[in-house]
Every structure is written in structure tokens, then in C-alpha cells.
Amino acid sequence: MIHWSEGEYSYSAKWHSENGIAAHKKIQIVDDTLTADIAYRLACAGTAMLYKGDFQNARQLLQALVRRVDKPSKKSNRVDRLAKDKTKSPLDTFNLYRLAQSQRARILGMLLIPVNADHSISLRRAPDVIQACLEAYGEQSEPYVISLRELLGVISAHEWRKKGVPVLARDDEEIRIYPHYGVFSPVRGEYIELVLKAPLPSALQNHSIAFDIGTGTGVLSVVLAMRDIQKIIATDQDVRAIACAQDNVDRLGLQSRIEILKTNLFPAQKAALIVCNPPWLPARPSSSLEHAVYDLESQMLKGFLDKLKDHLSPGGEGWLILSDLAEHLGLRSRPELLSLIEAAGLKVVGRLDTKPVHQKAFNQEDPLYLARSAEITSLWRLAI
Secondary structure, rough: OEEEEEOOOEEEEEEEEOOOOOOOOEEEEEOOOOHHHHHHHHHHOOOOOEOOOOOOHHHHHHHHHHHHHHHOOOOHHHHHHHHOOOOOOHHHHHHHHHHHHHHHHHHHHOEEEEEOOOOOOOOOOOOOHOOOOHHHHOOOOOOOOHHHHHHHHHHHHHHHHHHOOOEEOOOOOEEEOOOOOOOOOOOHHHHHHHHOOOOHHHHOOOOOOEEEEEOOOOOHHHHHHOOOEEEEEEOOOOOHHHHHHHHHHHOOOOOOEEEEEEOOOOOOOOEEEEEEEEEEOOOHHHHHHHOOOEOOOHHHHHHHHHHHHHHHEEEEEEEEEEOOEEEEEEOOOHHHHHHHHOOOOEEEEEEEEEOOHHHHHHHHOOOOHHHHHOOEEEEEEEEE
């Protein structure tokens, strides 16, 4: 619960944070009279601000905080200086980048919005966010408080869910995937192209079944179905991912060919093709939303490789989709990856590479530009 006072009265409400931030202890009631400079000082000092004014003014205040947090200065531009310091290692740059991102998120998360139990917002000029919050949080029985930054993320996710993400074309028809809140969106299409182009193992001719391990939105299961694989079992442990993948399968009418299963990594049986796109960076995620990108000590990668041979049919292949960004950041070396593959009793029978095309790979102002610009995404074809 989160507690605050207004005059002589004390109030409380349920606190919600997808980042796992504890309920704030220091809370000040603010309205449209609050200036951005004072708000920035309060946030930096650890005082959260519960907004009771006009919603659109709150959004403008958050934008003003963003400008102050991101404003280059001698004190605040440490990450940029470190990125240009040739004596520092890529790992040093990455660690300071993550620290700066954490501090940025903490400050911008200090502006809070009260939400009613039905997900409506009583502030003036507040948008209708009932459906967006219902999709993200489900039914609620009591009012709650969240950061405005998180709320805007929920609204943005709702828009992505409505319009979808185009991933491939079939018979002049555009195939779209509809990501849910909290499920990583397939915005980096280069790995989808790899799965579309990789030669299918001949074992599929006699045993046309594939697994999609850690399916997320279900996008790779859909791609495998488009490649005429008759049966795909998609697995995930996350409840949101399971619901999202099932939604996408249902939208495309692929229920008879794609089965969504909530389990840790592998189903019980074997398959001629097993595909896995694990988190690419072996680092600690700072929120539930980061688990698709960061995986401490490469637990999912190791789990996939260790058990892969036990679930491959004779002549089958495992496709590991992995970026080498971790190698350029000093988080994992290529010999370490090859050692994991060898220790699992696997051999590399082929590899397809591609360069990323997302904007950060070309943004020289990005603190991680050197690593991002050198990044290669690979599909490793593994066999026993």
C-alpha cells in the first residue's frame, strides 16, 4: 500500500509497479502549479509526487522532467564521456550505461497518478485508459496508484496491440503479430528473416513437428507454420506470453497446427526442429519487462543447450537465435558460447548471419554505439 496525507486527512491505496519498485515513503500532493524545476529537485531528492491536477499538464510535466534528466552537462554526461574514453572497457561502458538508465527510470518514475478500481482516472482531461489498463493488469477490486511513466507505457502497448506488428507476407496478405503488454514485441525483424531462410532439416519430412521454446508473442511459431511445418508446440513460462501467443494463433486460425503450452523450456516429447530465441544479454533484468532481453548468467541459454539433445529426433536440428552483442560488450565471449555448445554434446552444422537494421545501430550518440554497430545476429544450426 502507498500512504499520503492531504491536510488533516490520511489516505492510502494499492501500489503497483511493474519495475518492482517499493511503495514510496515520501509523497507530496502536487497540481498544475508545480514547476518543472521544483519537480525535478523533489524527484532527485527521493520525494514522489501524487498528481491531483490536469492530466495533460501532468504529461507535459513528465516531458519537462525527461528534458532535464537527459540534458547534457559536465555532471550528468558521464556515460557519454566513458563511451568515448578509449582506456575504458566495453563492459565498463555497459555497466555505467545500465546505472544511468536505472537512475533515469527512478527519477522519471516519481510522478504518480491515482487510478480508480475500474481503471478510470478522475483527473481533468484524463484519457479513457480503462481497456488499456484492463489488458495490462486485469480486473481490480480497489483503487491503485502507478507512475505516470508506467501508465503511458500501458497506453502505448494498447496501441501496439490494436494495430499489430507486420512480420511477413503470405499470398499477398500481410501477417501481423499483436503483442500484449509485458511481452516483447518482434520489432527486430532480422531474426525472423533468418528463420524464414534457414534450410529445414530433412528429418521434418518423416516427423513434421517443431518446438518453439520461449515463444513470447508466438511469432516464430507462426513463421514455422508458414513454412508448412504441420505441428508446432510453443512453450513459455510467462502467463502474459501464453495469453499473447494464444491470441495471435487464434487470430490467424492456426489452432490446429500450433499448441501453446505453459512449461519450463521443453515439452515431454521429441521434435525434428527445435527453435529458441533466448534473451541475448547475460545481465540482471531490472524489471519484469526486461526478462526478454536480460537473463542473469544465461540461464535460459544454458538450459536450452543442456537439454536440447534429449528432445531432438534422429537427424533433427536445434536453431539457436542469438546476437553477438554480449560479446562486443564483454558480457560473454565467443569461446564461452562454443564451449557451452560442445559441453552439451552438440555440434554446429551451419550458421546464418545478418546485420541489425534498427536505429540504435546507426546512432553514433548512443553510448553503446561501438558495440551496436558491430553486432551480428546469428541462427546457429545445432545437431547431435
